[in-house]
Amino acid sequence: MTTLSTARTASPQRPTRARWTVPARLRKSILVTHVVSAGAWIGIDVLSVVLVAIGWVRAGDDRTAVYRALADFFVVPLPLSALTAGTICLIAGVLLGLATKWGLVRFWWVAVKLVLNVVACAMMLAFLGPITELATGEQPLQDIWFVSFLGATALALLSFATVLSVFKPWGRVIERTARVAKSDHPG
Template sequence: MAVREKKPEQAGARRPGGRFKLGRRWRKSALVAHIVFAGTWIGIDVMVAVLVLTGKFGTSDEVRGLAYETLATFVVWPMLVSGLLTLLTGLILGLGTKWGLVRYWWVGIKLVLNLVLCTLILVALRPGMGEIGDYGRDLAGGAPEPAGVSNLFFPPAVSLTALTLATVLAVAKPWGRIRRSGR
């Protein structure tokens, strides 16, 4: 039985300039993980949209209150974790493949979208979730709807739009390479 030598394109190979290149199996595994984590993120955003719509237009105060409580309790951390895992696998793919992190416009824009969305989860969405949960618990008692609740339509709308754009960019790969000055 002959022993096969590693080809330069296999795992552990170095590109010119010392950059690491993912082997075929590792690249495919990272790509599958990236797609799964991004799909999870999109699914969580769809769930957020359903909970927001149920909280706003539910048939009873109990249903509406439960939607707001669920939103406050279970949404932020799973969404953030899926976003960060999508970022991590995207970084691995960017550093270990020909696409790079900021070599092509579509990759750079996806990176920026991911960073902005993860930041918005922490800065804009998470701080208000305690109040939303409290309102959900008070809703059955006839409490009036606070003004901040109506703003909940924006997070899933913005996030789903951005994630859809990122998906389109990943498939279409538009605009070509980013030109560097001085070359």
């Protein structure tokens, strides 16, 4: 059961705001879903980077065979799995943002993770076309650098998002904005 409660802040300058609260068990279930989906997404991305790297180091027909297998087993199941994991991760993250003190854009690390999640999902979509073309021979095998770049970059983004979750750097968005606004106006 979810409820909408009014949380009063200690500061008289801040207005009363509504905050969505969820029972602890549901919040923990959402958190587990978020963590597991992020882990699955990273695992799928690691697998894709390894498969592309194996294809890249092969020569001639071996390379084409690796890419054909990669297209057959990767193009449909793995990106769909990655997009599913990414979407679940995004939805669970938004729910956690709404239901916890961290908020969606209250803290920089949460806002950056939200952007990284959307970018990584878009990169998975961009990955589909080139790998299909490589496997069918429509695109020259020299163009594998693009697929490698997408896979490695997505892995780096997801790893960075994990680091942000652990260290929670940079503080609040509003405090930093207020500090910058204060420094812009002398006196």
